[in-house]
Amino acid sequence: MIRVSAVALIGAWAPLASLPAQLTARLSGQGILIYTHADPVPGGGSLGEARLVQPILMLDLGALRQRLLFHVTADFEGWTIPNGELAPGDWGEGFVDRRHPHTYLHELILSTPDVLHRWDLPVQLSLSAGKGFVPFGSDDPMSRPVERFPVNHHWCQVLERAVGMAALQAGRVTVEAALFNGDEPERPSQAPNLSRFGDSWAGRVTLRPLIGLEWQTSAATVHSPESRGGAGTDTHLLSTSLRVERRAGRTHLYGFVEWGRASEANGTFVFHTVLAEAAVAAGRHRPYYRVERTERPEDARTLDPFRTVRPHLDNSILGIDRWSIHTAGYGVRFGAAADRLELQPFVEISYGRIAQVGAGLFDPTAVYGRATFWTASVGLRVGWGMDGHRMGRYGVPMEPMNMPGMSLSDRAP
Secondary structure (H helix, E strand, C coil): CCCHHHHHHHHHHHHHHCCCCCCEEEEEEEEEEEEEEEEECCCCCEEEEEEEEEEEEEEEEEECCEEEEEEEEEEEEHCCCCCCEEEEEEHHHCCCEEECCCCCCCEEEECCCCCCCCCCCEEEEEEEEEEECCCCCCCCHHHCCCCCCCHHHEEEEEEEEEEEEEEEECCCCEEEEECCCCCCCCCCCCCCCHHHHHCEEEEEEEEEEEEEEEEEHHHHHECCCCCCCCCCCCEEEEEEEEEEEECCCCCEEEEEEEEEEEEEEECCCCEEEEEEEEEEEECCCEEEEEEEEEEEEECECCCCCCCEEECCCCCEEEEEEEEEEEEEEEEEEEEECCCCCEEEEEEEEEEEEEECCCCCCHHHHHCCCCCCEEEEEEEEEEEEEECCCCCCCCCCCCCCCCCCCCCCCCCCC
């Protein structure tokens, strides 16, 4: 599947210059070459790894005077990080203390952004279908400043599902609803289980009272995400977040805070998360900071301490722990090729503490050797044409997310 996706994206670019005026196209992508050192890792001791992470290539097509939109994203992490990216605290899809690779075909969405255009109404209705993000939670971490994925990724985003959605926008209010399949991918090449389409739902309301200010609140019920056949327990998710962006001359300010709650097995297990992050882009310089406090499940691990038993035949949560993490980073941006190519070397440091929540069989100090950890990373982010992209938003027009770390441009929006 990845070979087909990559060849289709790259091969499609050649004839784009000769396309008729009513058909538009945009090619973009990014990748991050990074070295990360973590201390401790499961089993004690430290570990350092160099990897290519977040290698993505995107193609956007518009037809019929932008009344039909097509978006596809190929993600090559199944090649570059088949065993995941070293990141204490991260978890999901059978990985623990590593961020899992995403599927090769990350997004494939067809949208009609204005179904009601003929009637000249004060509202805009869009319909979207394909594989991608469901309308729940906040923007994908790949389009935010910090390279390190947050621990709450699986509590605050639902992605790589077969999804059908509708969005209604009236002024500065957007209401979205979707049906999708609940099962998570088990490997990068796996497609959604279409026989389960419609067993899960999500809804989101987004309010933009002022330019540069955005609030969203959303809910989702995900049926049996850990068992592809549908034999597992459901996850009920709630999320709310506030995003603020301000530009003063060549200085760009960004702030973001989110809260989330997840419950599993009819409320037997409840998890909470709160996260705040900020960034300043002053000319070429990009300092940023994140603080996060997230609870995650501890499942039975395999002989590989970075993997958990999957699929879960029953609820195998051994306990809950809380990860409190401070992450600070600094990057410097260099642009070339008419501002479409951007290079950003950066350094990033995290320090955190692990605490056991309630009763359970899992003892963090027995697994890691101590209750504190740190990571240090140095990397180079390479982006092409990523300015303003908001990953996971389809159909209705949204304000650009010109933030540091995702090819921030110094030009005014």
